[in-house]
Amino acid sequence: MSTFLPPQADLAARRHPMLRVGVALACGLLGFLLVAQVRATESVGDRLVGEREEDLAQILANLNGEADRLTLEITDLRLTLLAVQTAAEGEQVALRSLQRRLDDLRILAGVVAAEGEGIAFTIADPAGQVRQDLLVDTIQELRDAGAEAMSVNGIRLVVSSAFSVRNNRLVLDGQPIAPPFRILAVGPAETMAKALAIPGGALDTLQARNEVRTTVEQLDQLVIPARAEVVPFVYGEPVPPEQAKK
Amino acid sequence: MIPLIALLAGAILGLVLQPTVPIALAPYLPVAVVAALDAIFGAVRARLDGMFSERIFLVSFLTNIVLAVFLVYLGDQLGVGSELSTAVVVVLGVRIFQNLASIRRRIFRA
Numbered sequence: 001m002s003t004f005l006p007p008q009a010d011l012a013a014r015r016h017p018m019l020r021v022g023v024a025l026a027c028g029l030l031g032f033l034l035v036a037q038v039r040a041t042e043s044v045g046d047r048l049v050g051e052r053e054e055d056l057a058q059i060l061a062n063l064n065g066e067a068d069r070l071t072l073e074i075t076d077l078r079l080t081l082l083a084v085q086t087a088a089e090g091e092q093v094a095l096r097s098l099q100r101r102l103d104d105l106r107i108l109a110g111v112v113a114a115e116g117e118g119i120a121f122t123i124a125d126p127a128g129q130v131r132q133d134l135l136v137d138t139i140q141e142l143r144d145a146g147a148e149a150m151s152v153n154g155i156r157l158v159v160s161s162a163f164s165v166r167n168n169r170l171v172l173d174g175q176p177i178a179p180p181f182r183i184l185a186v187g188p189a190e191t192m193a194k195a196l197a198i199p200g201g202a203l204d205t206l207q208a209r210n211e212v213r214t215t216v217e218q219l220d221q222l223v224i225p226a227r228a229e230v231v232p233f234v235y236g237e238p239v240p241p242e243q244a245k246k
Numbered sequence: 247m248i249p250l251i252a253l254l255a256g257a258i259l260g261l262v263l264q265p266t267v268p269i270a271l272a273p274y275l276p277v278a279v280v281a282a283l284d285a286i287f288g289a290v291r292a293r294l295d296g297m298f299s300e301r302i303f304l305v306s307f308l309t310n311i312v313l314a315v316f317l318v319y320l321g322d323q324l325g326v327g328s329e330l331s332t333a334v335v336v337v338l339g340v341r342i343f344q345n346l347a348s349i350r351r352r353i354f355r356a
Contacts, residue, residue, distance in 0.1 A: 019300035023289075024252035026307045030282040031256025032265075037279050039260070040267040052273055052327050 107149050110158035110227035114149035118186040118224075119193055120217045125179035129209040132163035132170060138183065138202045145195035147187035149224045153177045156227040189218040273327065274315045277334050281314035282307060284338045287345040294352040314338065 048056065106112045121138070123130060139157065142150060150157040155172050164171050170178070185192055193216050196202045206212050267275055285307040292298040314334050321330025 016300070019304065020248070022304045023300050024248050026282075026304060027249040027252040027286070028256035028259070030279070030286060031253040031258075032260040033256075033275065033279050033282060035257050035260025036265045036267055037275050039264065040272065040275070052322065054325075055328055 108159070109230070110149070110156040111230055113223055113226045114186050115221065115223040116148075116186045117189050117218075117220050118147070118184065118222050119189050120219060120222060121183040121185070121196065122215045122217075123179065123181040123183070123206060124213040124215075125181070125209075125211070127209075127211045128179065129212055130179065130181065130206065132165065134202075134206060134209075135163055135170075135181065137205065138196070141195050141202045142183070142185045142187070142192050145187065145192040147185040147192060149186045151184045151224045153182055154225060156225055158227055160231055184222055184224050186222065186224055193218055273322065273331065274318055277314045277318050277331050277338075278311045280335050280338045280342075281310040284341050284345070285310045287342050287349070291345045291348045291352075294349060 048059070051059065103112075107114045119142075121142075123138075135152070139150060139152075152172055155161075155175055155177070161173050166176075169176050196216060198204075203214055203216075206214055285303065288306065289298060289303045292303075317334050318327060318331040321327040324330075
């Protein structure tokens, strides 16, 4: 198999100095070529230089195909990302609006304390002239002017709140109240103050009574306490929205 | 010993000079290197067999390289360059393996 099957005649030539130099040169050349080739293979660019035209065409076609595929994949993933983001944003918006509505309903039901701008309306009535009808009128006036949460002498007014008279004493939701009455209302302070001051309105009616003195303070920040306990509904049941439409 | 030193000297020269392979020669250099490696391993084997001849080594070294490069060049002209260079590398690789097997048997007697 070897290329080296020397005839006996060559043994004499072994000692020839030029041949030894040739062998050394050949070995040196091999080392040089080896290093050159290894270095040429090191970088992709240099490797491509060594390729034939048809191979280059094939490599280019492969790379183009790969690039196209990856571009498609990028587009696909971008679309997915967009869809997911849109869905997430939609959910966030829905969640925020539901949260907002829940907050509104909590304030309406009086289960949470409410704070904000509003007015403090005090009615001094040493002679006991103010009855429940006048208080209801005043509260009605404030609600009409946009009051969102109210309390009378620290008792939170809710949808089921009612004034009554027991043993000749004024009672609000089962708790006796007595003058002076302090009505707190969260809402548009200026509008509510003006509404009370309308000629022939609540203020005029109250001050027409003996010894009744009223003060209205507009406040930037006041806090209405929460309802002490929530009264459960016994007779009312919620109607599902789809049934309510029929 | 001298050939080994010459080999290292060539390698160092290549590292120092950092030659760039001309584009025209780029497809032929790999097969030339493999052909040269085949000649070197053949020489080592002949040396161990006690049949080494500088003249034959030089002739085989040069003809090996020229033949391998010529075959690849011919393949390029015929449009089967890459296949033929693969064939040359495979054949030379097989020969290198056989020579290495002989050398191994010589050295380890197994």
